[in-house]
Amino acid sequence: MVPAVLHETLITVEELRDQRVSYGTGVQYGPIEDGAPVARFETVETGPNPYMKVDVSPEFGISFEQRSPGRGGDVIETLAEIRSYIASEVFEPLDAFL
Secondary structure, eight states: OOOEEEOOOEEEEEEEESEEEEEEEEEOOEEEOTTOOSEEEEEEEOSSSOEEEEEEEOOEEEBOOTTSTTTTOBHHHHHHHHHHHIIIIIIHHHGGGO
């Protein structure tokens, strides 16, 4: 199984009838496990026919395993940080010799 990481996610309540959102924890970004909730909202019924239509547009990436040196970090972001470090800390001091 490839570990996943949740990036920007847009959650839009498109329709809300006879209820109101009473509590929301928001989106849980970062490494996720299969079946784990990405957001949680509680509602309170305010009428006889409660209905809620929600649109969720998640954006996923691939993450390193928690036990690896990457410690659950996003693969693309981690590799970009490594590249930046090598460019500034390794190659830049060698420019005079190249």
